Amino acid sequence: SYDLTQPPSVSVSPGQTASITCSGDKLEDRYVCWYQQKPGQSPVVVIYQDAKRPSGIPERFSGSNSGNIATLTIRGTQAMDEADYYCQSWDSNTVVFGGGTTLTVL
Amino acid sequence: EVQLVESGGGLVQPGGSLRLSCAASGFTFSSYLMHWVRQAPGKGPVWVSRIRSDESSAMYADSVKGRFTISRDNANNTLYLQMSSLRVDDTAVYYCAREGHLTGEGFEMWGRGTMVTVSS
Numbered sequence: 001s002y003d004l005t006q007p008p009s010v011s012v013s014p015g016q017t018a019s020i021t022c023s024g025d026k027l028e029d030r031y032v033c034w035y036q037q038k039p040g041q042s043p044v045v046v047i048y049q050d051a052k053r054p055s056g057i058p059e060r061f062s063g064s065n066s067g068n069i070a071t072l073t074i075r076g077t078q079a080m081d082e083a084d085y086y087c088q089s090w091d092s093n094t095v096v097f098g099g100g101t102t103l104t105v106l
Numbered sequence: 107e108v109q110l111v112e113s114g115g116g117l118v119q120p121g122g123s124l125r126l127s128c129a130a131s132g133f134t135f136s137s138y139l140m141h142w143v144r145q146a147p148g149k150g151p152v153w154v155s156r157i158r159s160d161e162s163s164a165m166y167a168d169s170v171k172g173r174f175t176i177s178r179d180n181a182n183n184t185l186y187l188q189m190s191s192l193r194v195d196d197t198a199v200y201y202c203a204r205e206g207h208l209t210g211e212g213f214e215m216w217g218r219g220t221m222v223t224v225s226s
Contacts, residue, residue, distance in 0.1 A: 001168070031210025040199060042216040043151060049210040086150055087215075088212060093165050094154035095141065 002030060004098035011104045016019045018074040020101045024085030030089045031041035032070040034063055047072060079105050108132030108215070110202050115220030120190050122224070128185040128202030128217055136180035139205040141213065142187045144198035154200070155187065192224045
């Protein structure tokens with residue numbers, strides 16, 4: 001099976017840049033999506049196809065995917081960005097999620 | 107309104123069965139690949155199953171293969187998950203999710219989920 005690995009937690013000061021990584025074998029050969037989930041809510045896609053933002057997602061969210069690592073970057077992080085973030089990709093017609101990263105804005 | 111609404115969750119004993127439903131509205135349900143994703147309390151999402159738009163070719167996670175069956179009724183805009191031989195570790199919120207048409211578009215729409223608790 002294919003595994004995606006994320007750091008359990010990332011902390012950032014308001015206004016600074018947060019980077020959340022997702023690692024997997026030859027990940028650059030697969031598309032990666034990123035989801036934001038706040039307590040008691042369903043996940044929301046913030047990045048798809050490695051680097052595209054759905055309509056309604058702020059420009060401060062961006063993504064990249066190179067080598068074995070995909071990265072979600074949040075520039076000018078705001079308090080409202082505090083949430084759990086999950087990467088997701090595909091493996092032989094099945095779907096794989098990373099274990100998730102809790103982003104703390106303090 | 108464009109939405110997915112899950113139902114059918116509840117408390118069931120180990121070894122029991124449950125059927126989840128997901129009612130779709132506001133979009134052409136029959137043209138989308140649909141998935142079930144579950145999330146145990148305090149854990150991350152885990153993919154469970156998917157079914158193609160034409161009701162063919164279902165896929166399952168190894169953890170549920172042989173116990174769960176995904177199906178859909180395009181005439182009534184409803185997705186189903188028949189769960190049997192339920193185990194304590196099947197306890198989770200179960201979400202239905204719509205995958206975008208483009209390759210790599212991901213789960214562009216999620217329902218609010220329905221809680222399944224497997225306990226004696």
